[in-house]
Amino acid sequence: MREEQSEKMTLTMESHSRNEAFARAVVAAFAARLDPTLEELEDIRTAVSEAVTNAVVHGYREQPGEIRLEAEIQGRTLRLAIQDWGVGIADVEKAREPLFTTCPQGERSGMGFSFMEAFMDRLQVSSFPGKGTRVEMEKRLGAGEGYGEG
Amino acid sequence: MEYELIGQNLVIHLPEELDHHSCQTLPQDTEQCLERYRVTRIVLDFSGVSFMDSTGIGLLLGRYKRMRELGGDVALYGAGRRIRKLIRMSGMEKLAQVCETEADALKR
Numbered sequence: 001m002r003e004e005q006s007e008k009m010t011l012t013m014e015s016h017s018r019n020e021a022f023a024r025a026v027v028a029a030f031a032a033r034l035d036p037t038l039e040e041l042e043d044i045r046t047a048v049s050e051a052v053t054n055a056v057v058h059g060y061r062e063q064p065g066e067i068r069l070e071a072e073i074q075g076r077t078l079r080l081a082i083q084d085w086g087v088g089i090a091d092v093e094k095a096r097e098p099l100f101t102t103c104p105q106g107e108r109s110g111m112g113f114s115f116m117e118a119f120m121d122r123l124q125v126s127s128f129p130g131k132g133t134r135v136e137m138e139k140r141l142g143a144g145e146g147y148g149e150g
Numbered sequence: 151m152e153y154e155l156i157g158q159n160l161v162i163h164l165p166e167e168l169d170h171h172s173c174q175t176l177p178q179d180t181e182q183c184l185e186r187y188r189v190t191r192i193v194l195d196f197s198g199v200s201f202m203d204s205t206g207i208g209l210l211l212g213r214y215k216r217m218r219e220l221g222g223d224v225a226l227y228g229a230g231r232r233i234r235k236l237i238r239m240s241g242m243e244k245l246a247q248v249c250e251t252e253a254d255a256l257k258r
Contacts (some may be wrong), residue, residue: 017171024201041233047201053170079201098240101208107177109207111240118239 006074007033015056015065023052023082031078034141043119044078044139049081050112051135054059058102059086059133061133077140080120084146085132092125151176158190159256168202173209180213190222191208194246197228206233207240214231214245223247225255 013019024045030066033043048069055067089095094098098118101110117123122138151172152163160183165172183189192213192244199206214224225247229237237243 017169017174020169020171021167045201046203046236049169049201053203053205057170086168103208107208107212109204109211109240109242111207115204115236128156 006072008070008072011069013067013069015060015063015067015086017020017053017056017062018059019067020049020052020056023067023075024048027069027071027080030073032117032143033073034076034078036141040139042143044080045137047116047119047137048080048082050116051080051137054112054135055082055084055086055133057108058089059084061087077138080137081134083134088129088133089127090129095126098123124150151179153179155183155189156186156193156249156256157258158188159193159254160184160187160189160191160194161195161252163195164199164206166198166200167245168199168206168209170203170205173205177212180216181246184216184220189220192217192222192224193252193255194224194226195252196230196233198227199229199233202233204240206238207236207242208239210242210245214242223257225249225257227252227255 006141011026013022028045031041044142053069055061065084065086068083072079094100096113098114099110101108118138120137120139124136127133151165154161217224224245227249229248
């Protein structure tokens with residue numbers, strides 16, 4: 001068992017929409033060290049995409065800004081944090097409700113937080129209006145599959 | 151992203167990575183097609199999509215609302231297990247006719 005070992009990475013990127021795919025790819029490459037199943041990898045990629053898209057679309061309202069992505073592997077647990085310094089969320093509880101969206105054009109589904117919650121084991125959202133938003137997520141890989149060494 | 155008109159069907163061939171970035175122009179592009187041609191059904195082709203996030207759900211919802219206004223409907227085909235799961239999780243499976251092939255999805 002190597003539960004105590006920890007590996008970390010931090011990525012800082014501009015709030016450009018093309019970085020949504022970039023962030024997914026980086027986290028997928030990092031998480032690959034845990035030899036995830038295809039489904040676990042899809043879950044992680046979706047959750048990262050939702051969090052980074054939220055930062056681009058809602059946090060910065062598609063204006064320039066900085067997004068920081070932190071990832072940590074400890075044992076078989078992947079922890080992620082996506083931080084922006086944008087407008088923040090006035091009511092986090094409301095924002096987390098399925099189908100809730102502030103998008104006036106009706107092009108956003110309001111399912112972002114629901115997907116993050118469904119695909120990760122833990123989701124925590126801290127936000128302050130005018131200061132920004134930090135989304136923390138955690139997923140334990142190979143849960144219930146009896147992973148062994150080698 | 152490619153748009154194809156087959157009869158009164160507007161077929162939208164969705165990109166491999168379906169996210170906010172890759173679909174930014176889809177609403178306006180679709181609207182232009184709807185203004186220019188008589189379209190009674192939008193057919194979303196998911197057969198080339200290998201990744202999708204909730205953007206895909208918003209896209210489906212947006213097209214459903216628009217086609218309902220016009221008295222038309224939406225169908226989709228080529229969606230793999232993962233995409234069907236996301237649609238089901240969002241409760242959107244009733245918004246579009248889910249088909250296996252393009253031929254099944256087209257309104258004749």
